[in-house]
Structures are given as C-alpha cells and as structure tokens.
Amino acid sequence: MPLSFKSSSFFLFACLCSGSYAFAEIKLGGNIVPPITTQGEEIIFSSDAIFKNILGAQFSTGFINSSEDLPLLGNGHSLTFFSCQAPRKQFYTLLFTKKTLTLENFSLISFTDNSSTGSGGLIYGKNIILKSIKELRCSGNRVTYSPPAITTTTPSSSTTIITGPAIFQPTNSLIMENISGAITFFSNLSNFGSAISSTPTTTITIRNNSASMDFSHNFTSSAGGVIYGGQSVLFENNSGTITFTANSCANSLQGLTPTENFALGSGGAICIPTGTLNFKNNKGPYTFSYNATPNDAGAIYVENCNFIGNQGAFVFDSNTAAKNGGAICAKVLNIESRGSIDFKYNRAEKGGAIFIGPSIGDPIKTTSTLTIQASKGDITFERNMLNTKPGIRNAITVEGGGEIVSLSATEGSRLLFYDPITHNLPTTSPTNKNIMINANGSSGSVVFSSQGLSSTELLLPGNTTTTLLGTVRVAGGELAITENAAVNVLGFATQGSGQLTLGSGGALGLADITGGTPAAVDFTIGKLAFDPISFLKKDFAAASVNAKTKTVTLTGALSLANHDEDDLYDTPLLKSPVAIPIAIFKGATVTKTGFPDGDIVTTSHYGYQGKWSYTWTRPLLISAPDGGFPGGLTPAANTLFVVWSSDTPVHSTYILNPERYGEIVSNSLWISFLGNQSFSDLLEDVFEANHQGLCITAKALGAYVEHTPRIGHEGFSGRYGGYQASLSMNYVDETTIGLSFGQLYGKTNANPYDAHCSEQMYRLSFFGRFPFVTKHMETRISWETAYGYSNNHLKTTYIKPNKTRHSQGQWHNNSYYVLVSAEHPFLNSCLLTSPLAKAWDLSGFISAEFLGGWQSKFTETGDLARSFSRGKGYNVSLPIGCSSQLFTSFKKAPSTLTMKIAYKPDIYRVNPHNIVTIVSNQESASISGAHLRRHGLFLQMHDLVDLSEKTQAFLNYTFDGKNGFTSHRVSTGVQSIF
Numbered sequence: 001m002p003l004s005f006k007s008s009s010f011f012l013f014a015c016l017c018s019g020s021y022a023f024a025e026i027k028l029g030g031n032i033v034p035p036i037t038t039q040g041e042e043i044i045f046s047s048d049a050i051f052k053n054i055l056g057a058q059f060s061t062g063f064i065n066s067s068e069d070l071p072l073l074g075n076g077h078s079l080t081f082f083s084c085q086a087p088r089k090q091f092y093t094l095l096f097t098k099k100t101l102t103l104e105n106f107s108l109i110s111f112t113d114n115s116s117t118g119s120g121g122l123i124y125g126k127n128i129i130l131k132s133i134k135e136l137r138c139s140g141n142r143v144t145y146s147p148p149a150i151t152t153t154t155p156s157s158s159t160t161i162i163t164g165p166a167i168f169q170p171t172n173s174l175i176m177e178n179i180s181g182a183i184t185f186f187s188n189l190s191n192f193g194s195a196i197s198s199t200p201t202t203t204i205t206i207r208n209n210s211a212s213m214d215f216s217h218n219f220t221s222s223a224g225g226v227i228y229g230g231q232s233v234l235f236e237n238n239s240g241t242i243t244f245t246a247n248s249c250a251n252s253l254q255g256l257t258p259t260e261n262f263a264l265g266s267g268g269a270i271c272i273p274t275g276t277l278n279f280k281n282n283k284g285p286y287t288f289s290y291n292a293t294p295n296d297a298g299a300i301y302v303e304n305c306n307f308i309g310n311q312g313a314f315v316f317d318s319n320t321a322a323k324n325g326g327a328i329c330a331k332v333l334n335i336e337s338r339g340s341i342d343f344k345y346n347r348a349e350k351g352g353a354i355f356i357g358p359s360i361g362d363p364i365k366t367t368s369t370l371t372i373q374a375s376k377g378d379i380t381f382e383r384n385m386l387n388t389k390p391g392i393r394n395a396i397t398v399e400g401g402g403e404i405v406s407l408s409a410t411e412g413s414r415l416l417f418y419d420p421i422t423h424n425l426p427t428t429s430p431t432n433k434n435i436m437i438n439a440n441g442s443s444g445s446v447v448f449s450s451q452g453l454s455s456t457e458l459l460l461p462g463n464t465t466t467t468l469l470g471t472v473r474v475a476g477g478e479l480a481i482t483e484n485a486a487v488n489v490l491g492f493a494t495q496g497s498g499q500l501t502l503g504s505g506g507a508l509g510l511a512d513i514t515g516g517t518p519a520a521v522d523f524t525i526g527k528l529a530f531d532p533i534s535f536l537k538k539d540f541a542a543a544s545v546n547a548k549t550k551t552v553t554l555t556g557a558l559s560l561a562n563h564d565e566d567d568l569y570d571t572p573l574l575k576s577p578v579a580i581p582i583a584i585f586k587g588a589t590v591t592k593t594g595f596p597d598g599d600i601v602t603t604s605h606y607g608y609q610g611k612w613s614y615t616w617t618r619p620l621l622i623s624a625p626d627g628g629f630p631g632g633l634t635p636a637a638n639t640l641f642v643v644w645s646s647d648t649p650v651h652s653t654y655i656l657n658p659e660r661y662g663e664i665v666s667n668s669l670w671i672s673f674l675g676n677q678s679f680s681d682l683l684e685d686v687f688e689a690n691h692q693g694l695c696i697t698a699k700a701l702g703a704y705v706e707h708t709p710r711i712g713h714e715g716f717s718g719r720y721g722g723y724q725a726s727l728s729m730n731y732v733d734e735t736t737i738g739l740s741f742g743q744l745y746g747k748t749n750a751n752p753y754d755a756h757c758s759e760q761m762y763r764l765s766f767f768g769r770f771p772f773v774t775k776h777m778e779t780r781i782s783w784e785t786a787y788g789y790s791n792n793h794l795k796t797t798y799i800k801p802n803k804t805r806h807s808q809g810q811w812h813n814n815s816y817y818v819l820v821s822a823e824h825p826f827l828n829s830c831l832l833t834s835p836l837a838k839a840w841d842l843s844g845f846i847s848a849e850f851l852g853g854w855q856s857k858f859t860e861t862g863d864l865a866r867s868f869s870r871g872k873g874y875n876v877s878l879p880i881g882c883s884s885q886l887f888t889s890f891k892k893a894p895s896t897l898t899m900k901i902a903y904k905p906d907i908y909r910v911n912p913h914n915i916v917t918i919v920s921n922q923e924s925a926s927i928s929g930a931h932l933r934r935h936g937l938f939l940q941m942h943d944l945v946d947l948s949e950k951t952q953a954f955l956n957y958t959f960d961g962k963n964g965f966t967s968h969r970v971s972t973g974v975q976s977i978f
Helices: 565-569 663-681 684-688 834-840
Strands: 003-006 036-039 042-045 049-052 064-066 070-073 078-082 095-097 100-104 108-112 123-131 135-139 150-152 158-160 168-177 182-186 189-192 203-207 212-216 219-223 232-236 242-245 270-280 286-289 300-308 314-317 328-336 341-344 354-356 368-374 379-382 396-398 402-409 414-417 421-423 434-437 445-449 465-474 478-482 486-494 499-502 507-510 523-525 528-530 543-546 551-555 558-560 578-586 589-594 598-600 610-615 639-646 693-707 715-730 736-751 755-773 778-799 804-824 843-855 866-868 871-877 880-888 895-918 924-928 935-946 951-962 965-977
Touching: 064 070, 070 095, 095 100, 354 368, 368 396, 368 414, 396 402, 402 414, 402 421, 402 445, 465 478, 478 486, 486 499, 551 578, 558 598, 578 589, 663 693, 663 715, 663 736, 663 755, 663 778, 663 804, 663 843, 663 871, 663 895, 663 924, 663 951, 663 965, 684 693, 684 736, 684 935, 684 951, 684 965, 693 736, 715 755, 804 866, 843 895
Parallel strands: 042 070, 049 078, 064 095, 070 100, 078 108, 095 123, 100 123, 108 135, 123 168, 135 182, 168 203, 182 212, 189 219, 203 232, 212 242, 232 270, 242 286, 270 300, 286 314, 300 328, 314 341, 328 354, 328 368, 341 379, 354 396, 368 402, 379 414, 396 421, 402 434, 414 445, 421 465, 434 465, 445 478, 465 486, 478 499, 486 507, 486 523, 499 528, 507 543, 523 551, 528 558, 543 578, 551 589
Antiparallel strands: 003 064, 036 042, 150 158, 578 639, 598 610, 610 639, 693 715, 693 965, 715 736, 736 755, 755 778, 778 804, 804 843, 843 871, 843 880, 866 895, 871 895, 880 895, 895 924, 895 935, 935 951, 951 965
C-alpha cells in the first residue's frame, strides 16, 4: 500500500518497508513529531503526533495519503494539525484516501487554525470512520476553495456549482461513533458545510456517542453552516448534550440559477437539500439557538426530517431566517418525541418556527406533509414571530400543496400552540382533506391558546387565529381552544372519545375560502367540555362555535376538562354560587336536542365544596364571575350556561387538603426542642469530671429522630450533626459553673408527604452543679438554662398527574430550655430497692425538664403558596430513674462508665401549633404538630477516659423513646483542665 508523509522541506518516508518497523520519537525541525509504527496495512501511533506550521500548498500528495484503505490507530495517543496549509493539487488534503479512512482509538484528534484552498478540504475520503476517540476538536479552520461557477452554452445552457471542500469531505459515507469526551467544531469557515460537506448520495451517521457535541460560531459562504449535503444524515443513540449555536451562512452565489436544488443561502446549521435528516433514540438534550441564514431555515433545511423516539429535550431558540422557516424548513416533517420540544423566539418571513411546503427540496417530489405527536413530554410553540410583520406571532406555515396529516399528544402529554398556525391551499384543485387530532389512539391534549399575549398583541387577529384548511376530526383526547385563541376550519367532528374543550374567549369557526372551493362541511360535536379555571376570572369571555352557513349539531353531555383540583377549588369565586355563559353556538341551524340540561359529574375533592350543572336557560339571581348578569342584559341565542352551586345556602364549605397542612412547620419546634436536649447530653462529661480548675471542652454530635404518623397527624424524621464548645470552672467542693455554645445542622423530612426542612441551630447555655450536704446524706443538684435560635428553610413538592409543583419558605424559631436535676441515694432508703442499689451501686435521680419556644410567621413563595402564623409550644417532663458507675483501672487510660435509665413522663404540654392560610383565597385552618406519647423511656451511656492527668476523652450515647417516637444521639469529644 503506497503511503507518504511530507513536510515543507523534505519527504519523510520516501517509502515504507513492507515489514514491521519501529522507532523512537523524532522531532523534525521542532515542528513535526511522527511517532508511527507500521504493521502491514495499518499505521499505529506509538506516541503523540503533531503537525505544526507546515505550508503544504504545493505538495503533490497529501500529508498522509493512500490510494487504498488508510487505517490510523492512535493506541491512546493524540493526532494534532495546527496552523497547517493543505495541498491544492486535485483532492489531496492533510489526510487523504481514495477508499476508507479510519481514525480509531485516539485520546485527541485536533485540527486547529488550518487552511485549505484546494478542492479536497482538510480530510478527504470515500468513506471516513471516526470511532473510539476521547475528544475530537476542530476550531478556527478555513477551507476557502471557491472555483467560479461554470456556465456552458452548448448544447444547452446550465450552471455547475462545486460544493466540495470542508473539514470532512466524504464521498460515500461518514461515521462518528463511540466518542466519549467531547466533539467540538468552533469558528470554522468554508463554502458549504464548515464541518461536513458531502455529495447527494453520501450517508452520514453520528451514533452511540456519550460525548458532548458543540457546533458553534461556524460560517459558510453558500449554505449549511455546519453540515451540508448527503442522502441521509442520522443522529442516533447519543447520550451527551448536543448544541448548534450561532452558526450561519451567506449566499455568495446569489443570482445563479443551477439546474439542481442547492438550497443556496439556506440552513444556518444543517442543510440537506434533497436528503433525509433523522434524530432517533437520542438520550441527551439538543439545542439549536441563534443560528441564522439569509434565505430559508435558520437552523435546519432538509427535504425529509424525522424526530423519532428521542428522550432528551430539544430546544429551538432564537433562530432566524430572512425568508421561510425560522427554525426548520422541510418538505416532509415527522415529529414523534418521547421528551419535551420547545420552539421559542424563532423568526422568519413565513413560518416563524417551521415552514412546510412542496417547494422545499426536489421540486419533482410534490408530497409535502406535517405530522406531530407529543409523547412523554410537551411540545411547545411560544413567541415565534414573522419578521416582516412586527408583532405577529406564527408557529407553523404550511404552504399551498402541503398537508397537515395529524396533530397529536399521548396521554399525559400536551401539544401547545401559543402561536397560531397558517395553512394555505394550493391554487389549483384544492380539496377538503381530514386533519386528525390525536390519531392512532393518542389521548393527550392539543391546545391552542393566546395566553401570554399583551393587550396590544390581542388586538391583531394574526396573533390569535389559526387556520386549518380541512375537516378537523378529534379522534381521541381533547382539542382545547382557550384564552382568546381562534381556530378556523372547513369542517369539524369529534369521534369516539375525542373531545372539544372550550376555554375563555376560545373560538371555533368556519374559514372563509375564496371562490367557495373546496366546500365546507357541517360541525358535529359529540363530546364537549369546558375549562373552568379559564372562566373563573373577572375578565372572562364566552367561547364561541360559529359554523356560519353550516349546521352545528351537539349531542351527549357537558363535562369538566382536565384540571388541577387545587387550582380550581381554591378559586375565591367558588365561595358562593356563580353562573358562567361558557359558549355561544351559531350556524345555519343549531341542533341541541341531544344535549339537554343536566348535572356535571363532580368527583370528591378538597377545597370549596359544591356541584356543577349546565343549562340553556340563563339562571336567575346568580351573578357571573365579573359580578354582572350572566350573558349580559340580553343573552345571545343558543348560549350554554354553567352553574356552580354551593353545598350550603350561605357559602361553600372549604376543606383543606392534608398535604397542604404543613405540619412540618409546627414540628420544627419539636426539632428545636430535640436540639436543646442533644446539647444538654454533652454536659455529662463536665459534671462527671473530678479535677479542679478551668475546664475547656470540644465536642462533636450526631442525632437521628423519627416519629411515625399518628392520630391523623404527619410524622417526621431527620438527621443532624454539629458541635459544642464549653468553658467551666470546677471547685474543690465539687461545685461547677460554666457556659457553652454550639451549632447543629440537619434536615427534617415530613412523612408521608414530600416536604423537607433544612435547619441551622445555634444554642447558648449556662449550667452548674453544687452539692447539698446534710448530716445523713449528700444530694447533688445540677441545673442548666439555654436559649436556642434556628433558621429553617422549607421546600415542598406537590406531585400532580400532569406536573410537579414546588413551594418554599423561610422562618426562624426561638426556643428555651431549663433543666433542674437532683441526684439522691433514695434507693438505699427503700426496702424493696435497697439490696439492688447496694449491689449495683445505684443512685437515684429526679429531674424537671422545661422546653418551650415560638416560631415566626412567614409566607411561602412558588406554587400553592401558604402563609403560616406565629406558632408556639411547650412541654414539661419529670424524668425519674437511677444511675450507676463502673470504673476500669487500665494503667494508661482508666475510664468511668456512667449509665442512666429513667421513666420520662410529660406532665404538661401545649402542642406546637399555628394557623395556616391559603394565599390565593385567605382560607385558614389551625394546625397542630405531631402528638407525641406522654410516657417514655430515657437511657444514657457515658464513658469518660483519662488520657492524661489533665486531659480526658468521652463517648456518649443517648436513647430517648416513646411509642412511635425514637431519638438517638451520639457524641464524642475531649476536655482539658487548666
């Protein structure tokens, strides 16, 4: 296999021996480091290869080239071309082969600041394969081959355009796979496709890569800012983030009229004039943003485009085209997502986000269709604009001859049009075809809404009106028209479980057709629903169905559209009865005999209680949401009214959802009390110290607490950690006095709801001990007083069928703690306990523990916000028990093990409590924290070890438990006597 490897001053490798040949790293002129070993037909790299500052314009061959296959095996090394100039001769390039070029197992392949003025670009081959590479980096390369367009006059006039050179120029196929780190194409320049340019028969496959891909700030002078050409371009099973941003193209060949469709000046990121682009089963997110073109398709120009089975989110943001399709131009577009897709802020003369039409691609092919299905995520069109008409929104334009096959969403997903669709019919032989909503068993929501438009934008009909020039058939799920959006059609029908949902100001109408062709058909509504939330506001407007010269036929019964019960039944307007004129029906004839007055099925719910019904007669003595007469002084004919009736004659009863009680706020006081008890445990070593002098102690603390739900109240659990430092003075008579400071950090989780409270507690305490001696016995009295302050941050998550909602709030707690304990040998005085007390050296004790505190008021932010009043709580307990000490006489580290066990009854309690108020309607409810049992068990084990005469270490474990409640506390530390 003939191979060559050239530099600017001499030939390296006049020929390669057919046998195996190996050599150490060689630097040639400081610019070339060719670390290559040849084994048969493979080139294996033994170290990194660097080509730098090589001027090869006059070379007669490529830097590395072959007339046969050219496999380059990196063996984990890198290949770098920096500031090199590729040959101009024929198709010779930096890497050239007439057959298959393979780049495999490199840690890095880098092409930076290279240039080419030849017809081959930088890398040329019939087939190019890049696989098992960690990083591919191409930046600042200039491929500026620009031969003049050739115009012939015989035998017939024609123009030939050479699309050729780019960084990669395959003539048959290109494969990128198993690249793990990063793929970067930044600030490259060429005529067609700065990264990849190929022939109309080439296949390009980018698959099975975990690498992030960044294609940004690339530019071409003619078309396809990043990728141009190809019969098929496939992105499949990639898991990394993929970004196309700020790529663009110009139209330097403007004015030429080639016989083929080169899509000149089109495709800011990708241009495939007569081929197919597939995004299939990708797991990573895709972003196309700020791409631009002077002609069609700010981001993607392609004849056939398919989005199939992608789990990662797609975002098309702020792409711009001077003519058609701000984001996408296609003859055939099929979107079947398994994740979210957002089209926003894209602009074009026609088709703010998407343009569909038979003029795209090969003009011989006339079939042009649009199919969209949202699945496992929403597809949203929002704030896409027509740049020739400032202020006009547009999501999709389908030109004459294009067909909208179906608009669908699977159950739980939505296809949202906040921008309208423009649909045009062909000028010759137009027909009234079916446009399916939720085809093939889909049962989600297809929504047309003008939500988010300003009052000025609402004055322009173009911002709100969608035209679907065919007979719209809702086969399943719902077609929702709400928030002043209008949809004009040539016929309408619901089929099977398909439902029409009307919201405030929504309008379904008959489109006006010049010449009356094709003929429109009647409207048939077999299942009708209304969106109650959109009507329950002061500025609501009745929806309308206007078939003009056609008949409207209604059958069945009215139902509530899918809604969030918390949003709906929290609405203050439902405190009292209300009547809503939801829709006005117009047509040559309105047939409603199959749609009589009736009740609407109202499922059990929280919030305001009552029932819904509907009637064709205006209700008396019930006002509309705006406070006026329902339907005005004289309601229009065929007006359908919905009535909300309260469950009591006075007003609707409000039942608060237990998930929104927020008992974790009250329970935060229990946690503050726990913190005080935990810090109190740490003073045991100070009281047990038998050395006189100044004592300094440093301690670490860990705690776990759990309370199971009980008597209709939430439970809670949490883990905490912190420290305490104390300073005390021990006197000769065993009197002790001191102070301590500590901090405790942790998080409390509500049970069973999804609420989490993070705490940061601070505590300052004063403590002491003194002996009380009488003639017959000695009693030791210990005491402690403490003040605690804690910052709390609450996060609450509400998991709903269609979305997850979050709220958060912050507040602080103040708490106090008082403990008085007396250790007395009363067990020795009792006949029943005296033998046991003497045998085990038991000493009795009795304590009084006072806990109390208050919680500050605060208001949440976010969804379903609540306001909590100031709260408070108290608890008094009287632990009574016994203690014993065990001494170990280890020579180097003698220790004292103290064990305590006590019965701990709570004799007085005011449970932590407050008042929660729903912000949206000011409904309130009294909330009480967890109801802990009043009888409990206290167990403490404390080991104090003498490390030296003046230094001691300790380990402490405390169990504090009641039925359904447990608290475990562990601490350790050291203390020194001065």
